[in-house]
Amino acid sequence: MAYEYKTVPAPMVLKVKNEQDAHASIRSYGERINDEAVDGWEFYSMETITTAQAPGCGGGGKEVMTSYNMFVFRRAKEEKESA
Template sequence: MPWEYKVYPLPRDLALPKRKDQTPEQAVSQTIERLLNEMAVGGWEYYRTETVNVSELPGCLGSLLGQKEVTRSFNFIVFRRPRSSS
């Protein structure tokens, strides 16, 4: 079955208001749960979470100044749904 996909970046940091009635873990869970439910309404199902590492090499001047390669990680949440046959 052919699929179509949507990929959303997960934020590195999530700023949430401090609440007495829930822990930070519950607040993060609720935020992700909201995204999952919003996507489900459109027929999208959660497929997987991916981490992509990106290495950035210094430019010419940066190399001359001794800058090192920097690797950053990005997290994504992937949704899929059957591709329409139209």
């Protein structure tokens, strides 16, 4: 079976003050996944990618590395009828 994929930015850091905040933040992940899991899309994985930005004028000659989280969803591709 062939699939198509879509990616959606995911939060990087959950800032919490207490256990209740942690539970609420975790539930918000589920809500975000459910919001995106429509029209046949199913949650597939959560991935992290890292980008490297070339140094700027005041960067001291070092690349700036930044990581991003993303949710990955997939759904079965519609099969095309052969002629």
